[in-house]
Amino acid sequence: MHMIENGNVAAALGVRRCRVNVIAAYPITPQTPLTERLSEYVEAGEMKAEYIPVESEHSALAVCIAASSAGSRVFTATSANGLLYMHEQVQWASGARLPIVMCVVNRAVGAPWNVWNDQQDSISQRDTGWIQIYCSDHQQIIDTVIKAYWIAEKVSIPIMVCYDGYILSHTYMPFDLPDQDKVDAFLPPFKPDYALNPDEPASLNTVTLPDVRVDVRGELAHGYMEIRYLLQEELRKTLAVAAEAEKRFGDIFGREGDPYLESYRTSDADYIAVGLGSLTYQLRVSVDALRKEGIKVGILGVRFYRPFPDEAVASALKGKKAVIVFEKALSYGYEGALASDLKSALYEHLAGTGALPAVQNYILGIGGREIHTDHLTQALRAAIQGSISKEPVWIGLKL
Amino acid sequence: MQGKTTILTLPAEEFVHPGTRACTGCGLAIAYRVGLKALGKDTILVVPPSCLTVLQGLFPVASTKLPCLNVTFASTAAAATGILAALNDQGRDHITVAAWAGDGGTGDIGLQALSGAAERGDDFIYFCYDNEGYMNTGVQRSGTTPIGAITANTPFKGKLQQKKDIPAIMAAHNLSYVAACSAAYPLDLYDKIKSCLSLPGTKYFHIHIPCPPGWGYDPRYGIKIGRLAVETGYYDLYEIVNGKFRLTAASEKLLEKRKLVPVSEYFRAQSRFRVLTDDQIAGIQQQIDQKWEGYYRQDD
Numbered sequence: 001m002h003m004i005e006n007g008n009v010a011a012a013l014g015v016r017r018c019r020v021n022v023i024a025a026y027p028i029t030p031q032t033p034l035t036e037r038l039s040e041y042v043e044a045g046e047m048k049a050e051y052i053p054v055e056s057e058h059s060a061l062a063v064c065i066a067a068s069s070a071g072s073r074v075f076t077a078t079s080a081n082g083l084l085y086m087h088e089q090v091q092w093a094s095g096a097r098l099p100i101v102m103c104v105v106n107r108a109v110g111a112p113w114n115v116w117n118d119q120q121d122s123i124s125q126r127d128t129g130w131i132q133i134y135c136s137d138h139q140q141i142i143d144t145v146i147k148a149y150w151i152a153e154k155v156s157i158p159i160m161v162c163y164d165g166y167i168l169s170h171t172y173m174p175f176d177l178p179d180q181d182k183v184d185a186f187l188p189p190f191k192p193d194y195a196l197n198p199d200e201p202a203s204l205n206t207v208t209l210p211d212v213r214v215d216v217r218g219e220l221a222h223g224y225m226e227i228r229y230l231l232q233e234e235l236r237k238t239l240a241v242a243a244e245a246e247k248r249f250g251d252i253f254g255r256e257g258d259p260y261l262e263s264y265r266t267s268d269a270d271y272i273a274v275g276l277g278s279l280t281y282q283l284r285v286s287v288d289a290l291r292k293e294g295i296k297v298g299i300l301g302v303r304f305y306r307p308f309p310d311e312a313v314a315s316a317l318k319g320k321k322a323v324i325v326f327e328k329a330l331s332y333g334y335e336g337a338l339a340s341d342l343k344s345a346l347y348e349h350l351a352g353t354g355a356l357p358a359v360q361n362y363i364l365g366i367g368g369r370e371i372h373t374d375h376l377t378q379a380l381r382a383a384i385q386g387s388i389s390k391e392p393v394w395i396g397l398k399l
Numbered sequence: 400m401q402g403k404t405t406i407l408t409l410p411a412e413e414f415v416h417p418g419t420r421a422c423t424g425c426g427l428a429i430a431y432r433v434g435l436k437a438l439g440k441d442t443i444l445v446v447p448p449s450c451l452t453v454l455q456g457l458f459p460v461a462s463t464k465l466p467c468l469n470v471t472f473a474s475t476a477a478a479a480t481g482i483l484a485a486l487n488d489q490g491r492d493h494i495t496v497a498a499w500a501g502d503g504g505t506g507d508i509g510l511q512a513l514s515g516a517a518e519r520g521d522d523f524i525y526f527c528y529d530n531e532g533y534m535n536t537g538v539q540r541s542g543t544t545p546i547g548a549i550t551a552n553t554p555f556k557g558k559l560q561q562k563k564d565i566p567a568i569m570a571a572h573n574l575s576y577v578a579a580c581s582a583a584y585p586l587d588l589y590d591k592i593k594s595c596l597s598l599p600g601t602k603y604f605h606i607h608i609p610c611p612p613g614w615g616y617d618p619r620y621g622i623k624i625g626r627l628a629v630e631t632g633y634y635d636l637y638e639i640v641n642g643k644f645r646l647t648a649a650s651e652k653l654l655e656k657r658k659l660v661p662v663s664e665y666f667r668a669q670s671r672f673r674v675l676t677d678d679q680i681a682g683i684q685q686q687i688d689q690k691w692e693g694y695y696r697q698d699d
Contacts, residue, residue, distance in 0.1 A: 021488040022481065050484035055515030059477030062470065062512065066445070066481025069468050072488050074481075088471050196466045196482060198441050198494060203461035205469040207452055213459060221459035 001177045007168035008034035010138040010175055011077070011103050011161070014145030016047050017183040018101075021072035021190075024052040024063035028082040029115050030165035031105040035077055057082040061089035061100075068098040069204055071195025073149065076100070079165060080107035083121045087128075094129030094231060096205050099152035099190070100159075101145065106277065106328075107165040108367040116368020117165040119276060123329035123337050125160065129231050131238055132306040134276040135163040136262065138175040140303070143255065146178065147245045150187050154245075155238050157231070162305075164278045164328075166368075178253055186252045235307045242304055260309035261316060265291065266298030271384050272317055272357075274300045275326040276338060279371065283326065286377040295384060308341050314349035317342075320357040324383045326376070327392075328365040335392045336361045358388045364395035372396070404586050404593075410436050419462040421454040424618025426582035426608035426625060427528050428454060431499065433585040434526060434606075435465060437592035442495045443468070443482055447475045447509065449501035450535045451528070473508045475500045476516035476601075479523040495596065496523035502543040503533045506565040517572040520600035524592070527565060527603070528582075530610035538613045546683070547666070547675040550613075557674045569603040570639050576602040577639040578647075582609060583625025587636055587648035598640075607634050615670030624668050632659040632687045646694065653691075654698050662687055 005013075011034050015023070023042070025035035041047035050067075054060045057078050064074040078086060083104055093100050104122045108114040122132060133148065135141045141163050148159040163169065194202060212223040222230075242259040250256025264284055266272060273283050280301035290297045300316055302309075317323050323346075327336030334340065339361035350356045360383040365371045375395050414435035421428040427450055435442070444467040446452060452469060456462045470478040479498040486494050500509055505527035513525060532550050533539040540550040542563035549557050570577045575598040580588040588606060595602045607628060609621040616624055628634040629649045636650040646654055653659065663680050666672040675683075 022484045024477075024481070024484075050488050052480055052484055053519070054477060054480075055511060055518070056477075058471075058473055059480075059512045059515055062474035062477035063481035063484060065474075066468055066470065066478035067485040067488075068481075070443070070482045070485035070489075072485035089474065092471055195485075196443050196468060198443065198466055201464055201466040203455060203458075203463065203467040203469065206455065206458040206461060206467075207469075208458040213457070215459040 001179070002174055003177050004172050004174045005138070006033065006170055006172050007138050007141050007163055008105065008170070009037055010142040011145055011163070012037035012041070013177055014142040015075045016041050017178060017180060018073065018146055018149045018187055019189070020049055020075045022050045022052070022063065022067035022074045024054050024060040024074070024076050026054050026057045026060050026078070026082060028057070028079045030107060030169045031077045031079045031082070031103070033169070034103060034105065038075075057085045058089055061086045061093060061102075064100045064102075065089060065093050065096060065098055068100055069096065069196055071190070071192050073190040074100055075102070077103035077105065079105045080109050080121045083125060084109055087125065090125055090128045090130065093158045095227075097156040097231070098158055099149070099156055101148045101152055102158065102160050103145070104160045104162045105165045105169045106162055114367040117167055118328040118366050118368065119162070119164070120329040122160055122162045126306060126337055129157070129235065130306065131157055131159040131235070133159065133161055134303055134305055135161065135168065136278050136281050136301055138168065138173040141168065142175060142178065143249065143253070146183055146187060147249055150248070151238065151241055151245050153190055154241050155234055157235060157238060162277065167278045182252050186249060238307050239304070239309055258312075260302070260304040260312045262301035262303055263316065264299040264301070266300060266316065269296045269298035270321045271295070271297040271324065271380070272300050272320050273297065273324045273326060273380060274302060274338065274342060276302055276305060276328075279326055279328065279365070282371060282373060283376055285373045286380055289377055290380060297380060297384065302338065305338070308345065310345035310348060313342055314345045317346060317357055318350055319355040322358045322360060322383050322388065324360045324362065324380055326362045326364060326379075330363050330392065336363060339392065360388045361392035362395050363392050369396055404589050406586070409433070409586070409589065412436065414440070414464045416462045416464065419454045420456055421450070422612055422618070424611045424621045425450070425454070426530065426610060426621050427451060429585055430528060430580070430582040430588060430606050430608060433589050434592060435463070437589045438495055438497050438524070440465070441493055442497050445470055445475055445479045445482065445496065445498040447472045447500050447504045448535070449504050450530065451499055451501070453535060472504055474512055475504060475509050476513040476525060479525065480516050480519070480521045483521055483523055497526065498523060499526045499528065501535070502527055502529040502531060502565070503541040506542045506563050510568070514572065517569060517574060517601040517603070522600055524595070524602045524604065526606060528606045528608045530608040530613055531562070532610075532613050534610050534613040547679060548671045549674060550671070555674070557672070566603065566605040572601070573642065574603055575600050575641055578603070579605045579607075579635060579637050581607040581625050581629055581634065581636060583607075583622045583629065584636060584648050591638055591647070613671070616668060620668065624665070627660065627665040627668060630660045631662040631665045632691050633662050633665055654694060657695060659687065659691060
């Protein structure tokens with residue numbers, strides 16, 4: 001069914017279609033309309049789920065961690081400082097290998113207070129062992145929520161579905177609402193290997209020693225380091241699982257794309273703009289304008305950010321003259337995190353081949369600073385004309 | 400209410416294996432062992448980092464025969480809510496959810512989550528085992544460390560502030576059940592747990608836990624010291640059922656006897672109170688006497 005709704009409702013509908021059992025949420029702008037909508041579904045009896053109006057984001061994820069450990073499919077959503085307040089629990093969820101899905105409606109973090117969009121919140125959680133997927137429109141939001149549960153439950157690793165606050169969360173766009181029976185065909189009920197149960201008692205997340213230790217049956221049990229190594233290994237294998245999810249989703253819903261990257265006019269491009277989320281759609285206007293001048297430029301939207309699809313990224317950028325990375329967040333003290341990751345992938349896969357592109361990093365839209373399309377065009381033009389700086393360049397700065 | 404449980408009628412089934420990693424003479428080991436007997440087999444436990452994490456054992460070995468979710472320090476009550484939500488969703492609502500946290504994990508870092516769960520009225524039992532300090536990290540002061548106690552971070556003067564009254568805070572949430580218990584009176588704890596199992600909403604237990612390394616006494620005197628706290632009227636055993644307060648067990652007997660053991664006997668039995676002066680002890684004695692005058696008046 002086609003409908004026109006805002007991005008938060010697209011997410012809420014996705015959660016409803018996935019027959020989530022337990023929802024816990026604490027209000028924070030711009031996430032609120034999403035969780036309000038879920039509370040409406042539950043109170044109206046349109047969705048059979050437990051909705052827990054917790055007293056903090058830390059507790060929101062605590063409820064999800066515990067309910068997931070007890071065998072239920074769970075959901076929460078947050079933004080900005082809410083996500084930062086969860087940070088301890090974010091790490092706990094991945095360490096405990098729980099298939100939690102959380103929407104992060106991207107917003108700038110304090111201080112100073114700012115309620116507008118950038119992506120510092122989710123980027124700051126990059127190294128927590130979660131899968132991170134960025135959406136560029138409402139169709140991607142609802143589809144990604146559905147795919148996320150399938151992937152998360154397949155690999156027992158939590159997923160952040162990230163989308164830009166206001167730009168996507170509060171704007172109305174047409175999208176297709178997947179049929180319930182198709183979602184049911186795509187996503188079977190959650191059946192964890194173990195759920196807390198008095199008939200089969202187990203102690204979860206117990207203190208685990210630096211070294212391996214023999215269990216009561218005389219078998220060697222993992223040490224902390226083995227458990228953490230497996231998280232890393234299985235995160236890397238998630239790239240293949242994501243491709244499987246994409247294929248399966250395409251077979252059932254008739255919509256399929258690249259599981260990791262979203263390319264626009266890249267096949268013959270000499271220059272590639274790279275970004276996360278809705279920004280990559282705004283960049284299309286600049287790219288189209290430059291194309292009219294005969295400049296061969298395209299866009300690579302990184303959808304799957306963690307685990308990082310390094311091979312796919314390097315392959316997409318191989319032999320390009322320059323790569324221009326636009327970011328609404330940065331690793332303070334160095335440069336944009338995506339730029340660093342991308343350079344690492346290029347070095348890993350292309351060093352010594354003569355196919356290494358130059359990389360320019362732009363920081364923009366911080367704290368909701370308006371992103372003018374002509375500024376994007378100018379920035380692209382500057383990099384294409386050879387202006388490549390060592391330090392990231394901030395667009396639209398008024399100092 | 401059923402008759403009082405005795406050591407002869409206490410169920411034989413154990414849910415805590417012998418040989419835990421608790422310190423010798425640990426009061427928690429007693430309260431936990433008896434508490435789990437009262438909770439029974441169909442229970443899921445929630446435990447934050449605390450002495451109990453140590454008692455429970457190191458992976459892949461556990462000293463408890465009940466399923467247990469170890470959670471972050473501040474999230475105990477919220478995690479209990481999460482398990483409850485899953486059980487309700489799955490129709491497994493015959494299972495009891497029981498959280499066991501220390502006094503710091505309850506009254507300091509865990510208070511927000513506990514207050515949230517209590518306000519929502521989530522149907523689980525919360526146990527705060529109060530050894531009056533951050534004992535697992537090496538005996539630092541907590542909100543529930545009593546005035547005058549030497550700890551690792553109140554090293555010379557002793558704690559200068561009063562003990563935070565967490566059961567009173569929980570009672571202010573209008574819970575169906577709030578109880579104050581002691582590891583020195585495990586059967587009182589057992590009967591209270593049994594009596595509240597069918598009550599709705601959040602049930603709160605506060606358990607006074609003598610701690611040999613933290614309080615400074617020979618481990619064999621743990622029960623004696625726990626009893627002294629009650630016999631001196633310093634720590635009271637009570638329950639508040641649907642808002643109605645009543646002293647229980649040894650505290651109830653004190654109400655009849657109307658004679659308290661001098662609190663100096665309690666203080667002088669532990670090295671942590673060594674800097675309390677006679678004047679300070681006299682002041683505390685006065686507070687205790689006033690509190691008990693109130694009990695006597697209510698009783699008359």
